[in-house]
Amino acid sequence: MIEERKKRIKSMIEEQINRGLLDEAKFYITEYMKIVNDDSEIYSMLGVIFILQNDLEKAEESLIRGLYLDKDNFDIHYNLGYVYEKMEYFMDAYIHYYKALKLCDNTNLKEEINNFLINLRNNINNVSNLENYVNSYENIKKIVIVQDIPCIRTHKIAKMIASKGIQVDLMYYSLHPLQVYGEIELPYKNIYKISDAKAFIEFINKSDYDIVYSANEPDYFTVLLLAADKPVIHDTHDMMSIRSKLSNEQIVLEYIANKNAHGNIYVHELQKEIAQNKFGITNKHIFVLNNLIERNLIPKNYKPKLSSLDGKIHCVYEGGLSSNKASHRYLEDFFKRLASENIHVHIYGHVDNNYILNLVKFSPFIHYEGILPPKELIFEMTQYDVGLAYFNVNENNYYHINTVSPNKVYDYLAAGLPIAFSDLVSLKLFNEEYKVGKVIDIKKPLYKQILEITNIKIERDFIVKNNLFINSHVHELIKFFNDVKNDFKKTLSNKSDNKLLIIRSLYSIFIEEFVKRIYENFNIKVDLMTFDDKYKNCVNAYINQFFIINQENFANKIKQLDFYDCINIHYVTPIYAYVIEEIRKKCNMLVVTVWGSDYYRSNNDIRELQRKIYDSADVITFASEEIKNDFLNYYGKDYESKAVVCRFGLTTLEEIDKLENIDRNELKKILEIPDDKLVISIGYNASKEHNHLKIIEEIDKVKYQFNRDVFLLLPMTYNGDEEYKKEVKNKLANLGLEYKVLEDYLPISDFVKYEKVTDIMLQLQTTDALSASMQENLYCGNVVITGSWLPYRILEDNGCWFIKIEKINDLSNIISEVVNNYELYKTKTSNNKKIIYNLSSWRTNIYQWGNLLIK
Structure with missing residues (x-):
């Protein structure tokens, strides 16, 4: 009944849009979303309204929210293609139109979309990159991000990936993202809390994630995930060993995570170079992704400057603070010096309540403004004069701080603020390239230095003009994921000599599909032995050698076989019992797959004959726990250590x-x-x-x-x-x-x-x-x-x-x-x-x- 009511309301909204009653439609959408806030079709309709009102940025925002809920929604991909084409983000337009084409069943509409794609190719400079990107989006459908406490960098990366119709799930251990950042928009399809290491790895292994994205710190999740059978990417937000002194255990974990992850991401080129030298990283996919801003956070309008009202300089600091004098976030002395020179300091971020209360009591020039969602924060910061990218540098954190890529730098620039930088290598290199501020000499008076910085003008389109928003790197990131996934598959196939034999008596579409998937995912052409020549149709595609047998020549054919790394018997036909000793001699590992009826429809005499086959097996697989348990109840617990559940997929x-x-x-x-x-x-x-x-x-x-x-x-x-x-x-x-x-x-x-x-x-x-x-x-x-x-x-x-x-x-x-x-x-x-x-x-x-x- 509820579903019927929802359909009727949406039908009414759609009719209003078609009649051009956009404000009325928007009103009903707002009321609908107060009750139902997870309906992708409603976000799609809202996106259409904004398109008709020529508000492309709001259209993009609404459509992407819908995509978080339904990554395979034709209308959303089609409309995003249109929006990005109008915004002249041609690569984005191409990807969304391409995805819409894949979801389309209307012949005329397909032809229309194909024409769009042809025209867009003329506007894209590097067509070879385009083909790589399209291939990557075909292969990367679903990822999971793993982090102890999800941070703002993780949040930005997740939004960027999900905005392209890729499902992103999150697994955390300590704090849910809403506990950290309050009411922010979450791009995750599913959020899971990690509670048990064994269950965690089993969940990952049974999943269909293309990539497991593990964000440090700490490093132990990446190390744990390397026990799973999925490609793992390690994103080093902070290299812990150059930030502070580590225990022996932490040193080992950091080494394993950086060295053995299947792909690595670093926040800065300097950090990447240190890691390569420190851990001996060679011949590996590495991606550098600075802590850039999201494009939709760039404000259209600015607030009036506070300095225009009181004639004072107003600086802003975004980020955490620490009362520990050894921390790079200990900025108390710096803020007090600014205040003593009559410079206002406005602080936004997570801080200890008692600590900040004592700090603001020191001077009326120090203000704590609280915590705001990213978009509101950047808009609020437009009222200030200078952004503070300042850190407390000491001998313990010198190397770490010199490789940082702070989120705050890009947020300040999005707010149109020039920046007062610490004297750090990465920040100096950034400023030399973009000339957006000055390095502060802490030994000299601050007022004159800050005043000079206020005279540096940051254009409103600075971020866009210089391509300093994170969205512009999404296609390269997805290609990086695909490269890592493909190399991981090759690594799996290289772990054997590609010698795998499947034995199945009669034809089954499931076996044909099974060997096809083995080839597609691990680049291995199997050998197939069977009584049934119907398999011949797929020989050239994904079967290496094909052995047709009959009851008379079965034993001789087995004796003539080469040696295999693994032989997998599918469906336990009793005749195999008479040659199982020869089969066992021909492989390192023997896997026997019970289909179900080969157990359930066998009488006790047949089951005892089949016992010889099970005795020879290293592993016995079943389609479900229930079949496995029935099997063990009959044969006893002797086979329990061999028994595993491993199912076919359904094409x-x-x-x-x-x-x-x-x-x-x-x-x-x-x-x-x-x-x-x-x-x-x-x-x-x-x-x-x-x-x-x-x-x-x-x-x-x-x-x-x-x-x-x-x-x-x-x-x-x-x-x-x-x-x-x-x-x-x-x-x-x-x-x-x-x-x-x-x-x-x-x-x-x-x-x-x-x-x-x-x-x-x-x-x-x-x-x-x-x-x-x-x-x-x-x-x-x-x-x-x-x-x-x-x-x-x-x-x-x-x-x-x-x-x-x-x-x-x-x-x-x-x-x-x-x-x-x-x-x-x-x-x-x-x-x-x-x-x-x-x-x-x-x-x-x-x-x-x-x-x-x-x-």
Whole structure:
């Protein structure tokens, strides 16, 4: 009901926009956002209003907020492309139009966007860079930032990345960002608190993050993350060993983090050079990213100068303070000297309350102004005359301070303020290049020096003209991520001699997809041994050697094999037991993958024969904890140390995503399914195990209780015999309900269309492992009714919602209830898509396979 109300309100707002009633539309959007503040479509509409009002900066801001919520929103990417094209940020425009093109299913609109892209290429100087950037955005979809206490640099980098439609998650240990900075806009899709090291690494390993971005200080998170199977980037905000004296443990952690991370980021060229020399860093991707400002923080208007009112000089200091005289943030003496020469000092930042109260009591020229969000802070600072980039330098912090790239420098310049610099190498180099202030000689009187600085004029477009905003570096940063990820994949593949053999008796689309993903992610072409020649279609693409075997020559073929780093048996066919000793001799590691029915549908005699195979294995993999536990309950705990859960990904999820923007009724017309009927799908293949006949009987009992028309859909494209199919069709013909039986082979891209138009799926087969088709239906948001006897505990444990019945005869008790109240049941499925993606996408699972088979 709530969703329907939201749709009606948004439809009304859209109508107002179309009629040009922009202020009215804006009013209703504001009221809507007081209740619902996480609706990407509303931010998209607000962005359109600002575009129509020619306020491109506000349009950009609104659209980006929408992108934080929905990174794959076609309208937002399209409109951002338009905004950036008008603002003449042509590279940004190209990337967003390109992403919109990928999300578009309208032929005419695709042609229009392609024309935009062609025109934009003419405005982009380095087209070769453009191709690299596009490729990088194809490969970097999701990153996680890890930091003890998230800092402002991390916040800026996260916003920059998320603004390009890349999902950014945050994992912290000590403080949530809102505890640090108050009510600031957060660009993170998910925020997690780290509580346990083992669970932390397991979470990372099971995730589909392309990059793990670890920000120091401290350095120990990077070191811990190197135990995971994801590429780790170490961002050195402060090099701790040149800032203060470290313990032996801290020295070791800093060395490992800088030396062994898969990519390094530093805040200054000087810091990078020190790290390269100090840690012996060579042949590694390194990126230098100064603490630049965000473009949208640059104020359009300035406040009147306080000095114009009282004739005094007003300086401002942004940042933390310390009462510790050894700290570089101990500025008390400096502030007191300024105050004694009748120069006002205005302080913004996190400080100890008692300390600052005592400091401001010293002089009426020292003021504490509190804490402000970044945009408000920079606007407030426009009323002052000089920004203070000053530090307390001593022998303990000299090397550290000489490599800093302070956030405050860029904030002052954005506020149009000239700067009083400390006598530090990095700051002097900056000032020599840009001439935006003067270095203070602390030994001389300060008033005359500060007065001279007030005469230096900073143009309002200084930051933009000199490309000193962080947004301008986003494409290079994403390319850096992609380079690190690609090298990490090569490193994985180089850890073996690329000798991997897959043994699978019969053809399966899952095996074809599996070997394809191994090749795409680790650059390894596997060898494949099988009884089935259907795999031949994919030989040249991602299979190295192809061995067709039969029962007669199986043993001889095994003896003739080369030696492998790893052999992976898929589906435990009993015949393997007779040659398992020979297989074991041919590899360093043997991995046996239990699919489910090879265990559940085997009798005790077969299971005892299969025991020989399990005895020889180094690792036994399962699709779920439930199957693993059933297996161990039968065989005993002897195999417990070998047993791991390692799932296939579902390529079908990617195919379903391609249908996101296609109207369901249009799909129904294409598939010749009535658009006014509720679609009930029964099973997913023609096997008798799917109990089609019993299900039809249960529907027959209650069909007259339905308050709407239904349409039955039976996918029977494989398994089963013609006699059984005929029996099912006869049963359907006598049911009196409209139906469709799918018998001809369907490619995945076509099969998922039927899942997309399904409303209710009945998954009541006798046994199962972890049904791909059921997961696909859950991913589509369909209501699924399944049997409590099936091993789907993993789905329940992760929060998936579906209906369970104790026996097939119970179906008649629930099916009419679900049909008659479908909309209510449908609302319960809203979280299923995200859960299934996290469990079963290839992006989530492939690195676990790589870690198992290749490392």
